[in-house]
Amino acid sequence: MKINIKKLKKIVTTPGTSGFETKIRNLIIEDIKEVVDEIIIDNIGNVIAIRKGKADKKIMVGSHMDEIGFIVNYIDDEGFIRFHPLGGFDPKTLTAQRVIVHGKKNFIGVMGTKPIHLMKADERKKGLELTDFFIDVGLPKDEIEDLIPIGSPVTREREIIEMGNCINGKSLDNRISVFVLIETLHNLKDKELPYDLFAVFTAQEEVGIRGAQVSSLSIEPDFGFGLDTTIAFDTPGAKPQEKVTELGKGCAIKIMDSSAIADYRMVTYLKSIADKNKISWQPELLPAGGTDTANIQRMNPGGAITGAISLPTRYIHSSIESVHKNDVAAAINLLGKAILGLDNFNYEY
Numbered sequence: 001m002k003i004n005i006k007k008l009k010k011i012v013t014t015p016g017t018s019g020f021e022t023k024i025r026n027l028i029i030e031d032i033k034e035v036v037d038e039i040i041i042d043n044i045g046n047v048i049a050i051r052k053g054k055a056d057k058k059i060m061v062g063s064h065m066d067e068i069g070f071i072v073n074y075i076d077d078e079g080f081i082r083f084h085p086l087g088g089f090d091p092k093t094l095t096a097q098r099v100i101v102h103g104k105k106n107f108i109g110v111m112g113t114k115p116i117h118l119m120k121a122d123e124r125k126k127g128l129e130l131t132d133f134f135i136d137v138g139l140p141k142d143e144i145e146d147l148i149p150i151g152s153p154v155t156r157e158r159e160i161i162e163m164g165n166c167i168n169g170k171s172l173d174n175r176i177s178v179f180v181l182i183e184t185l186h187n188l189k190d191k192e193l194p195y196d197l198f199a200v201f202t203a204q205e206e207v208g209i210r211g212a213q214v215s216s217l218s219i220e221p222d223f224g225f226g227l228d229t230t231i232a233f234d235t236p237g238a239k240p241q242e243k244v245t246e247l248g249k250g251c252a253i254k255i256m257d258s259s260a261i262a263d264y265r266m267v268t269y270l271k272s273i274a275d276k277n278k279i280s281w282q283p284e285l286l287p288a289g290g291t292d293t294a295n296i297q298r299m300n301p302g303g304a305i306t307g308a309i310s311l312p313t314r315y316i317h318s319s320i321e322s323v324h325k326n327d328v329a330a331a332i333n334l335l336g337k338a339i340l341g342l343d344n345f346n347y348e349y
Contacts, residue, residue: 001329003167004179005160005167007179008160008175008176009159010027011027011175011179012169012170012171014027017071017087017153017154018066018068018087018204018207019066019203019204019207020153022045024066024175025201028047028065028201029047032049032182032199036050036199037050037051043214044203046203046211047201048198048215049199049201050196050199051185051197051199053193053196053197054193056195057194057195057223058221059196059222059225059339060198060200060215060219060221060223061184061200061224062212062216062225062227062293062295063200063227063228063292064174064177064178064204064205064206064211065174066087066211067170067171067206068088068089068173068206068317069153070099070154071083071153072148072152072154073151075141075145077141079139079144080112081101081109081136082135086153086207087206087207087317089130089317090317091128091130091132091133093319095111095128097111098111098157098158099154099156099157100155102153102154103147104146107144107147108137108157109154111134112133112136113128135154158319163322165248165324166322167328169320170318170320171321172229173317173321176313176323177229177331180331185199187332188339191340193339194339194341194344195222195223195343198215198219198221200212202292205228205291209259209292209294209295212226212294212295212299216296219300223266223306223342224297224305224306225266225308225335225339226291226294226306226309227308227309227331228293229311229316230244230254230289230313231245231312232246232313234247234312244284244285244287245284245312247312248324249327250274250281251281251311251331252283252310253267253271253282253307253310254286254310255267255284257289258288258289259289260291260297260298260308262293262306263306263307265349266306269345270307273334273337273338273341274330277333279333280326281330293307305347309335309338311323311327312324
């Protein structure tokens with residue numbers, strides 16, 4: 001399966017940090033509006049795309065569309081911007097990075113800190129914290145204070161590239177899964193579905209899995225799939241038990257993470273579909289971190305039979321995340337076939 005890199009680049013580079021998903025939401029709607037029966041935007045900003053099935057049960061697939069970013073909380077007298085994170089950041093990944101400040105117009109800025117030449121020995125040893133950084137847009141306060149209101153969102157500035165067999169860039173968490181779900185909807189366009197499908201592009205996952213919570217409450221799915229990235233620590237220095245997943249070994253079938261234990265029936269089902277269709281897969285046990293899977297599973301009466309398909313990702317939550325093209329293709333293939341065959345499995349305990 002060939003990956004549509006042009007489409008993926010557009011999805012990845014469209015801004016949309018948590019709570020500010022308007023532009024990426026509009027892009028998604030424009031792409032899928034002809035291949036679904038109905039689109040609902042709920043009050044929190046989730047995109048809920050619905051395809052009618054032949055039986056009266058509900059499948060929910062959740063893929064968050066927000067990216068990690070920042071929000072402006074102070075501009076000092078010299079025009080340097082302080083910020084609060086929207087999502088989790090390792091401070092060392094911010095050094096020497098460009099950002100886009102989305103005020104009344106967009107401003108390119110750089111992440112700045114105290115020069116290493118002026119740091120004392122103990123400062124060099126302890127490492128940087130988020131509060132050590134500021135954003136420099138190259139203008140004094142009186143020129144920018146009306147154009148960059150407090151509360152303006154900030155995203156990272158980085159192009160997506162092809163690198164060997166990999167795709168590399170910022171915000172592949174979770175725009176690569178947005179791409180997977182969009183392509184799956186297109187692939188299912190002319191297929192009869194066993195149950196009603198609710199493909200949900202969720203908001204505010206990076207700040208607490210909020211969009212999946214409210215959408216699961218409203219949909220009340222019988223079956224669910226989370227769709228997100230996961231750690232691939234398959235680089236030098238990793239112990240075998242620390243790898244979680246490896247690039248190029250196939251998409252991952254989640255067994256558990258810190259917020260959810262995947263339903264063993266769904267795990268068994270996904271494995272059987274992958275094996276039957278010769279789709280490369282690997283197990284995922286993630287010791288820290290959670291995804292939409294948790295709230296799809298439990299935020300409705302009685303819960304939903306829920307599993308997850310994950311995309312192995314190196315250097316996650318940085319500006320140089322990497323995924324393997326074969327793993328992306330495997331995820332698209334597995335999700336589509338899993339949706340189509342969901343009524344052919346015995347889910348009894």
